[in-house]
Amino acid sequence: MMRYFWPIFFLTGLTYTQNKQVLYGFSEIPQSLIQNPGAKVNNNGYFGIPLLSHVHVNAGTSGVSVYDLFADDGVDFNSKLERIVYDLRPNDFFTVNQQLEIFSGGFAYGPSYDKNAYISFGLYQELDAILYFPKDYAILVYEGNQNNINRPFSLDHLNGAAELISVLHVGYNKKVNEKFTFGVRGKIYSSIINLNSTDNNGVFVTREGDNNVYDHVFDIDMSLKTSGLVNLTEDSDFETKDLIRQIPFSGNLGLGIDLGFTYQINKQWYLDGSLLDLGFIRHSKDVENHELEGDYVFEGINPIFPEVGTGQTADEYWTEIEEEFVDLFTLDTTTTKYTTWRPLKLNASLNYSFGEKKDEACDCTAQDPEYLNRMGLQLYAIKRPKQPQVALSLYYYRKLFNALSIKASYTIDSYSFSNIGLGVSAQLGGVNFYVMADNFLEYQNIYNAQSVSLQFGFNYIFNKNEN
Amino acid sequence: MKKKILNTYLILGVSGIVLLACTKDVDFNQVDDFEVSPVVESSLIFLNEPANQFYENNAEVTTVQDSVLIDVFEDQFVQDYLVKAAFFFETQNSINRSFQLRVDFLADADVLVHSFDYTVPSSPNNAVLNSNYTEVFEGDDLVSLKATRKLIFTLSLLDGTPINENTPGTINMKSKGTFYLNIDDTL
Numbered sequence: 179m180m181r182y183f184w185p186i187f188f189l190t191g192l193t194y195t196q197n198k199q200v201l202y203g204f205s206e207i208p209q210s211l212i213q214n215p216g217a218k219v220n221n222n223g224y225f226g227i228p229l230l231s232h233v234h235v236n237a238g239t240s241g242v243s244v245y246d247l248f249a250d251d252g253v254d255f256n257s258k259l260e261r262i263v264y265d266l267r268p269n270d271f272f273t274v275n276q277q278l279e280i281f282s283g284g285f286a287y288g289p290s291y292d293k294n295a296y297i298s299f300g301l302y303q304e305l306d307a308i309l310y311f312p313k314d315y316a317i318l319v320y321e322g323n324q325n326n327i328n329r330p331f332s333l334d335h336l337n338g339a340a341e342l343i344s345v346l347h348v349g350y351n352k353k354v355n356e357k358f359t360f361g362v363r364g365k366i367y368s369s370i371i372n373l374n375s376t377d378n379n380g381v382f383v384t385r386e387g388d389n390n391v392y393d394h395v396f397d398i399d400m401s402l403k404t405s406g407l408v409n410l411t412e413d414s415d416f417e418t419k420d421l422i423r424q425i426p427f428s429g430n431l432g433l434g435i436d437l438g439f440t441y442q443i444n445k446q447w448y449l450d451g452s453l454l455d456l457g458f459i460r461h462s463k464d465v466e467n468h469e470l471e472g473d474y475v476f477e478g479i480n481p482i483f484p485e486v487g488t489g490q491t492a493d494e495y496w497t498e499i500e501e502e503f504v505d506l507f508t509l510d511t512t513t514t515k516y517t518t519w520r521p522l523k524l525n526a527s528l529n530y531s532f533g534e535k536k537d538e539a540c541d542c543t544a545q546d547p548e549y550l551n552r553m554g555l556q557l558y559a560i561k562r563p564k565q566p567q568v569a570l571s572l573y574y575y576r577k578l579f580n581a582l583s584i585k586a587s588y589t590i591d592s593y594s595f596s597n598i599g600l601g602v603s604a605q606l607g608g609v610n611f612y613v614m615a616d617n618f619l620e621y622q623n624i625y626n627a628q629s630v631s632l633q634f635g636f637n638y639i640f641n642k643n644e645n
Numbered sequence: 646m647k648k649k650i651l652n653t654y655l656i657l658g659v660s661g662i663v664l665l666a667c668t669k670d671v672d673f674n675q676v677d678d679f680e681v682s683p684v685v686e687s688s689l690i691f692l693n694e695p696a697n698q699f700y701e702n703n704a705e706v707t708t709v710q711d712s713v714l715i716d717v718f719e720d721q722f723v724q725d726y727l728v729k730a731a732f733f734f735e736t737q738n739s740i741n742r743s744f745q746l747r748v749d750f751l752a753d754a755d756v757l758v759h760s761f762d763y764t765v766p767s768s769p770n771n772a773v774l775n776s777n778y779t780e781v782f783e784g785d786d787l788v789s790l791k792a793t794r795k796l797i798f799t800l801s802l803l804d805g806t807p808i809n810e811n812t813p814g815t816i817n818m819k820s821k822g823t824f825y826l827n828i829d830d831t832l
Binding site: 244245247248249250251254255256259318319320321322323324325327384387389390391392393394476477478479480481496 | 714
């Protein structure tokens, strides 16, 4: 059956939020433990089908969609581009996040009558990139400086980071009592590629000059830090297999921790939350940093009387100006070690379960009733270079059969106020399959979606109630 | 078994929704139409000198000349996208002598490819006289500008009462270049 699914995955896989609002709290799916190490666990153990246990892709842009720019609507492309350049703000961003679980597994342990502890582990690869819209740069390219005399162009509008990492992790989940479960996950990050340009400062401004028509003021303090298989100045024989070899431990290592809990307020209400990727990566191998720093005010040249007052010749005068420019625009390349922080994520939810499941075999009310429906409110926040991005979701979960559960979510975030997400988890024997995606309302025209996220995976689960 | 079939259908159903994702017409080839036309302005030359700067060793310095090597026009970006340029000069003269500014454009091997001059009128009563001049580079002139590797500035005093140490007045010149770019087909 699976082979029929592949085309679907590839079709949808092309489009993609790092916010896994559908997966969060979906306890039938073992990977929900990655979203909250202190989530409720209701299996005895599992293993993920290697390379297929969790595939996640997401891409998003705030403020603009592909359709805005590329619609075949007869409107001149440059008019559309111009409108976007002027409409977008410097805090608008483009982001891509992709994860692929290489392997994962978990098992419950403890006394046979009450296995209340759970160990889960795995290795996954993650690609994460964000680029803010460099508004002032775009305006400068668009208009030039002629119509922008006295307007300072902020160089800090260039802000972006990208990383390709692998994450080896082990989590511990403990059900302390009927009310409280907590979990913790330790992570070892291995950075394969890192690009970081999040600390740019300075301005470029053309203003009325005293000696000449204009003074051109350059106040530049910019940097790009890189590590891993990045070499901007030399050609390298880079091959994919080099990349794969580096996945487990490339040398640029880091440590992180995830924390989470679930608190059962009463039979029907529970509260949970998690803090993910509280960690750093130390970049010490294959580091290459580029810095551009300097101040200079250019007012043109005085070609006829340069020697007056200073005693220098015209040639010296001209050479000095040239050198000032060369200094200003020469990249300093260093190999200074640096540290990056992982994007910290916060999840929290308040949930209400209702609609008790009737046991047809025995006309009795179970001691520990199982509810078929659940609703809740979820909060998600991620720390990004400029400011956190926050999303709020309302969801409805329904257990259709023993083996089939669905969840629908409505999310408001940086991208939109109309994001509907849907997810399904199915159990066929021991095999668990899940697929979820968001922004369904935009599927009438996928290009108009500012963000799409898709996750799917296959696991083999040993269920508690399996005979 | 029945349940399994049902489940299969449900999964297919959900996947179907995903599959039914539609697209409206988009045309990515529109990037070929990409075009921006920034206008960049830069200060060029300036001077601000009192009349007695033209008096040296008990004689009038009638001609002052200097040259500047320039490599900006060699740049491929400028070669490809510069579509028009203009040099704008504004002068304020309060010296009772008229001046001529001559700018020669030399290509490799000092081949003269372009030249222009303009006259700054004299100010008999030492009042500040404004005069402006614009040299536009289009067509063949633009080709010449792009070939330019060296500029020679010549400031000459035109006929009139000789300048001495006490000749009043000042000549002030400011200038800027306006560069019209048209960037296309680069995406």
